[in-house]
Amino acid sequence: MEVLIVAPYPPYPPLFGGAARGYHLLRTLAREHRITLLCFASRRERAGLGPLREICAAVHTVEYPAGARWRRLYQARSIIGQAYNYYTCYSRQMVRALTALLARRSFDVVQTEFSQMAYYRIHGDAVRIVDEHNVEYRLLERTWRQERDPLRRVYTYVQARKFRRDELAACRRADAVLTTSEADRQILASELSGTPTRVVPNGVDTEFFSPGDRPEDPNRLLFTGAMNYAPNADGIASFCSEILPRIQAARPETTLAIVGKEPPPPIRRLAGDRIVVTGTVPDVRPWMQQAGVFVVPLRVGSGTRLKILEALACGRAVVSTSVGCEGLEVTDGEDILIADTAPAFADAVIRCLRDPTLRRELGARGRALVERRYRWDAIARDLSGFYRELSEARRASSIGPRAAASWEGARR
Structure with a gap:
């Protein structure tokens, strides 16, 4: 299958949670599918993407949005404007790159990593999937309840309310949603009507990470x-x-x-x-x-x-x-x-x-x-099976109203 992954940063090197999940799923899925990666990346990051280019059929990058580079300015703007995540993950350059890719190639699956990246229209007949590494609005809600500073507490509360709206809208417009745990799946399933949800847990490379022989x-x-x-x-x-x-x-x-x-x-x-x-x-x-x-x-x-x-x-x-x-x-x-x-x-x-x-x-x-x-190979096999289920259901139902609908996030 032709699979397009849209990510907020390069999933390499896999030195932290989101990058590790992205890299290992991409690496194992590429054994069975033709993977194209589109992500934000800095000049320094682009210089280190050789291992991803060896795995993927193609890797495309664009510069990070202004909101990711001018954090304080856009945090202030987000008080009365869009959720802060909008400014860190939405850019016209990404819109152009995504539109060009979808025009040039027919994809079976378009998978968006993190709901923050779901502020884009996806045209065509591809199965649209959101991979919810976190239920982000729940994380923000927990943060504002924990926060002691009054100003930060108010700011985080506002962000939680705004992004809850955006995140649930993105999930409702998708054809399927992935979560990393059953707890997260149940939270989203209670808010989504008819959208398939599947737990695709995080995993670990048990050959790379092993006890070793270093003294404790x-x-x-x-x-x-x-x-x-x-x-x-x-x-x-x-x-x-x-x-x-x-x-x-x-x-x-x-x-x-x-x-x-x-x-x-x-x-x-x-x-x-x-x-x-x-x-x-x-x-x-x-x-x-x-x-x-x-x-x-x-x-x-x-x-x-x-x-x-x-x-x-x-x-x-x-x-x-x-x-x-x-x-x-x-x-x-x-x-x-x-x-x-x-x-x-x-x-x-x-x-x-x-x-x-x-x-x-x-x-x-x-x-x-x-x-x-928690082996990545077994996790990727289950995800591949889910791709096939969704694609077969799409073919069986032809192009109904849901499949033909555009998927877009909040507008300015």
Whole structure:
């Protein structure tokens, strides 16, 4: 089948959650389908897209919209204008590139990565799919409820209301919606009438991420993720202020590594004798394979966390909040420890640090879980089957009103 993927950034290198999902699904789908990728990319990013060009039939890029480059200006504009996501993901250059692609080639499937990229008209008879990495409006709703600053709270509330409208409109106009968890699928299914929804979970490359033979540092805690992503920055900042001091009071030798791209100034200022802030690293596996405990202290989120799957694949003991591991088929006390208050989270981490047998058992059972349930090959096979189901249904019904309708996001 001819498949067009439309994405808000290049899914390579796969160094954070959204890029990892995009890259591994693209890589495995390309074994069976002819994949064309259209995405935003900077000049520096375009120079590193060789691996994607080897996988895809074609890769097309356009410059990021002004809203992605002039963040503060467009955040202010979004108070009375469109949702901020509109300004970061909609551009006339992307409209022209997408229109030209659809005119030149007949696609069987057009899959939009993230609902933020659904502000475009898709003409023709292709099956239109939205891949909801997160239910974004739910993430915004959780964020405004958690926010303490009055101005930020009001701003996030406004954004949640605006993008809820846009996101649900995009899903209703699609022919199908993918989610990363059953919880997200149920949330959207309750809002959508007649639109097929399918859980396509996040996965992990269990050959790339493995326990390895590096010696463990039993005193090292690890957190990974794109640090320019607000839920990650919020979670680790809260951990350092409310949880880490409790752990270090009981075990002063404990250290923390914060590994991930573009840490904002408040996160960089956390660096000290017992906290390392790395920024981007070429390979996260050495950090994972040597960590004593992998922590996921997220307070807000949606979708599922690939970081947990990667840590489990590396055989690490994981301590997470309920939000952090939401949507994953993990069991507290079996393959992960779950705690939702600062004292309980600290106690769970201390328990792991003190008990090497517990760390090994959690790591082994976590590794077995991802091998059994979260391999990308099996996930891509299921998605390919869904493509075929949708395409066969389209052919059987010919071109009815729904198939002929244009799909577009909010207008200016």
